[in-house]
Amino acid sequence: MATRHQKTLARLMVAPSVLLLLGWMIVPLAMTLWFSFQSYNLLSPGMEQFIGWTNYKYFLSDPAFWTAMQNTLLLVGGVLVITVGGGILLALLLDQPMFGQGVVRILVIAPFFIMPTVSALVWKNMFMNPVNGLFAWLAKAVGAQPIDFLAQYPLLSIILIVAWQWLPFATLILLTALQSLDSEQMEAAEMDGAGTWAKFTHLILPHLSRAITVVILIETIFLLSVFAEILVTTNGGPGYQSTNLTYLVYSQALLQFDVGGASAGGIIAVILANIVAIFLMRMIGKTLE
Amino acid sequence: MARKVTNSRRWTFTILAWGVALLIFFPILWTILTSFKSEADAIASPPKFLFFDWTTENYAEVQSRSPYFRHFMNSVIISVGSTLLGLLIAIPAAWSMAFQPAKRTKDLLMWMLSTKMMPAAGVLIPMYLLFRSWGLLDTRLGITVVLMLINLPIITWMLYTYFREIPSEILEAARMDGASLMKEILHVLTPMAVPGIASTLLLNVILAWNEAFWTLNLTTSRAAPLTTFIASYSSPEGLFYAKLSAASTMAIAPILILGWFSQKQLVRGLTFGAVK
Known part of the structure; x- marks a missing residue:
């Protein structure tokens, strides 16, 4: 039994990490909230003044904001669809008997360890470049017109780059979950004459549901703040075609020096993330019981 | 499991899986190959896959054009430093949550996880301004502390899931023998927790090494x-x-x-112990 002394000690041991995280949450967030009601530009210091909801009105009526919202959702949704769908297929494939399974796993997981700036620049220059990229060469080899991916389909290109980075993660987690599937159950199903599709929908998919939930949760956390991939490939353009909310706040604050407006955007991003988080936490709370 | 696998089936899957794996790995392979080409060969059309004049001059060039080694050391110091600092703070917390759980421990853990969901955009501006006025912009100390804060929830969660698997009877036995708390942690818990701590360290060094929002904005x-x-x-x-x-x-x-060494722990760490 824990004594009173031990209980106090236990609290003291948790305290530093809780206080640090609390500070990390509250102090900057409170400042962002404060700035969001100020007219505050880094180019004219000392001119700050309270302007009420103006920044929010300005931000919400800016078409760039709605484009960024849409892009954020498309980016998160697109990458999730590709990685979860592709991840299930890949995990099923890697779970089959084969030679050199260990090496295959190592090759498949590799993109996850590549830093975002590297993978974005490699894709941008060595693959998607309309003159010197490999895709351009492939297109010319079959007699087609090379596509300037990042100019013509900026958001789609970024979705593909980010999906390449996250597909290994989804695959690895789903594969791990798949390997814990009871083989006796599978055999019993086979004996009962269950076809491949029936086995997949009635046995495999339910077994994977928890892992899929986890993949969606973790990926969403990271995908909501995709930044480096946009910064080094398109800078959010052309126009605002590949700007997400994170990038919009960044450019408003650090490129246009409009701290007030950017802060309003930041607060909106926080509110959105919270809405998503509430859903996700419910989902994960249920599966993690 | 004694299911009979026909040889042709095995070969079909082998070829299919290797094909897909090589396709996924190809951009990395291509980058490594290109790094040994001359600039002219690098953009040659049709592309040169293996038959080109292998050279290492690019590596020398990169170092001479900019202090590459300094950036490399910065990465090492920042990622290892932030992880060690995080472990220092998280180990006692995880220990106490695993072995002296209070009524609210589970909520506390969920709350910690939820701090990860705060979009960086919401705190970028004040962090940038605070760093500017404190003279922390472009310092290793500043970015190390930020990365520690970012990964602290993951470090705590991971350690918690590892610690929870240590049977508490052993700790109680040690306590019965009159071991003090310090001794209990040092001589009983730590040896059993080393594998868990090591994989937490590994995963978080990887995450910190690749972090590209705060490093891009604050350095x-x-x-x-x-x-x-x-x-x-x-x-x-x-x-x-x-x-x-x-x-x-x-x-x-x-x-x-x-990363290749840590792939098993990766699953567990990144899913907060939900998938093993």
């Missing part, structure tokens, strides 16, 4: 880790594919190797 040159350094190649000067590849290869090689 520019002196304290810039490899993420920021590589980003400087986004505005190219002349032919640069081979040099970009050489810089990239050096930036990803150490973490790729570490």
